[in-house]
Amino acid sequence: MWHITKREIYDNLNSLRFALTTVLLLALMLTNAIVHLREHPNRVEKYNKAVTAYQNRLASYANESLYLLAQQGPGDLHKKPSPLHFCAEGGDSFLSGTVNAGDPFGYSEDMTGVWKLSYPSVTPNLENVRPDAIKLDWGFIIGYVLSLVALLFTFDIISGERERGTLRLMLANAIPRHTVLIGKFLGALISVSIPFMLSVLMNLLVISTASNLHLNAEAWGRLGIIFFISILYMSLFLVLGLLVSTRVRQSAVSLVVLLLVWVTLVVFMPNTLASMTGEFSPSMLSGEFWKRYRQLHQELDEKYEDRVWTDESDTKTLTARSEYFAKHAALDERLNEDRLSLQIDQFRHARSIIRVSPVTIVQHLLESFAGTGFERHLQFVENTQRYALQFREFIVDADRADPESLHLIGVREGMSEKPVSPKSVPKFEDTLNLNEDFNTTAMELLLLVLFVMVLMSAAYLAFVRVEV
């Protein structure tokens, strides 16, 4: 078997396609690294600035009074950029980098409610008249270019030998057919891996030499997993090439079939299918949302109208006011959350359908391990929700510590107006959790492995039964 593998590798190393692949992959990976070096520091700086602004805002309110803190809330919470952004861009331009925890409703200074969580959506950049571009991340290089290269290495792996007549010679030796198949597969795998590995190493070398970008141990671990996934994805296409190459008599026909399969599977299917599912499961329309919003708010307002909007400031009014503010914010929050979860459901629905295309699986996996993309966004949203609870608890606890306070949160006369130490206020820190990644992505990894296994056994069956 090793003989076959070795011969295959030697054959490939001398070929034109090997040289062209090396040049292409190197050029792409180096561009990726350079673009990352150019853009990532700006991203980090922007995030750091935003976090400083957030902390300053929090501190200034805390120094003022607990009441203001309870009213204004923590403000904008920001998503931490991933150091592995170059692996998968993850639709950054469609996902908002912030969740807003502030913005109390209000009519006048005394009549201001309390903060709530809301999820701003990114408005598309309407000013941009430059042509659209796919981000040149690893997801693109692996998903599109590497898969194409894998097909170009395997389309003639069996049919070529059959055309030249060497297959007959080889099978005349005492080698079982499955050994031939596996030997050839390993040969192709190693020959494609060499230029890929080379370009990845160059890419990482360039990125790690930059002094302002640190990749810690965890990031390297993630990169290792990403590399493993790419090899798995690549072997999927190698096996596909193997299968078609055994079934088809001429290598030219084999290539045409493979290219058409590739174009459909990789370029068209993901987007077309996703757009179709978008039509079948519509999310809540804006109009509907605002209708429901108005209706529920009207109900709430009617319930509290005569108790809240009075000039008196006895305990009864203040209690009603505090209750009203809390309910108002809770209602807003619930509506926002409902809408968000509907949008997420629709998106997930679309994503689960396009899992039939391996390129979506691999890009999704890459996003998960690079800490970008949709799942990461949801993690960020969860983090902010957890923090919101923590912040609310802190306000109640801090208020309880003040003996003069009436413990009516959200009303000036009803709660502590003493300043609190900025240090004691809980701070939001966005974190990334690898365990959770594994849970969400294990299924997809399995799916990818399953694809490879099924195709591999199909290729084996086809090769065993084929006449030479």
Added chain:
Amino acid sequence: MLKTLIRRELLDNLMTSRFAAVLLITLLLVVANTVVLIQDYEQRLESYNGAIRTHYQELRAAKTYSTMAILVDRAPNPLSIFNVGLDKRLGNLVGIYHGFMPTLWNAQMHGTDNPFIAFFSLIDIVFIFEVVLSLMGLIFAYDAIAGERERGTLRLVLAQPIGRGQILLAKYISAMACLLVPLILSLLFALLLLMRSIPLSTADFLRIAGIVFASFAYLSLFYLIGLLISVATRRTGTALMLAMFVWGFLILVYPNLIRATVNPGGDIQARTKIVEDQIQQILDEYERERQKFLEKEGIAGETSEFSKALGLHSYAFVDPVTLMSYVENISLISEIHPEFEQYAPSAKRYYNFVEPLSARTVEKTWHIRKQALDEIYVRQAETDRVLLKFSPVGVYDAATQAWAGTDLEGVRDFFSTARRYRKAVIDYLYAKEAFSSREWFIADKGAVDWSTLPQFTFERSTVGTNAKRALPDMFLLLICNLALFMLIVLIFMKSEV
């Protein structure tokens, strides 16, 4: 002899499995995507119609001239199904106001319902052609000469009394005839689907014909690239490899590579700052004149009785990013208090002075702004497009966008119409003597009658204009075709068999 050659080539090409596979895939992709695209178009049209109704009602609800809210909407382009271009990406809603100049940089979008769905891009018909037609062209061409050379039949053919150029011509004609089948068939299917749900005018059909012609030139260009490779190489295996890498590079890698590497920029901020300052000066001058008038009338000061009586808010600012200057004087009361009635004549004089002044000021800033916007934003986009044109995909994309009217020019047409409409609205206000009327700021003597306001209509540019915009790129495609063909003939003449 040429006829025999063509017939033989045609049969050779038509009876292959690659032809069947290509036909099937193209039809499948085009039909499936057209269905999705039509749905998307209809959704956008619905959203547009809804927006028009809402904006109509909003305008009727304005009781005074100064609170008028004229919003105009851009209808989705039905030809965006062929090439969506910038049609979906740029704003389709802009306000018309005399103290503001509507441009594409200030436009907004009708609400989109799920922002996450933007993750998946819609694939338009031209994109399918970009990918599939080019692949087809190369697959049909790579073994045209190299294959015959390998099999030894080339020698036989050349032994006949026939020119080498003629052989190439025969190959070209027959292959193009074959390749046209999937192109035309899939377009026919798409058109049938289209006509069932979207009414198309004669002009639209002419534009579609332009798109078909561009597709034809694009297809032929890739066939010729394949033929060049085939003529220049000895073995089909090498030819195929080269062709595939050329395809991957031109279609997949180059367009994305060039857009990733071109740095957006230079020093935009410094440039905008200069222009912002210039505009700010004009606005300052406006403010000085306004103050002078107020002093002359003896009603100066933000907190004066006059301002309070009318609920007057006066703004003049410039936006540092889009350089938009906005000048507004707005009266925020619905009825005038009897004790302030004495200010009504001054108010009439004030508005009669200040509103034409703000319109003039904004027009003055527009001269500077237009130039700056072109220099800062448009020129960069143009550079990007020129760089993209080093790949045939870029040329083809630009040409079909121009035909469909979804290119930058096509979208900007809408905004220049909006600017003309702004002028018409101002003229209408002058004709009605609205600036000096009581209805300008107060509605106590009955609301404004909006029924005579000129209507906004936007016609897409004529086919002639589309053709003119598409012409350079069409020309480029044809020239490339011709040059390549000449090159192939030259190489083939010189090559040994």
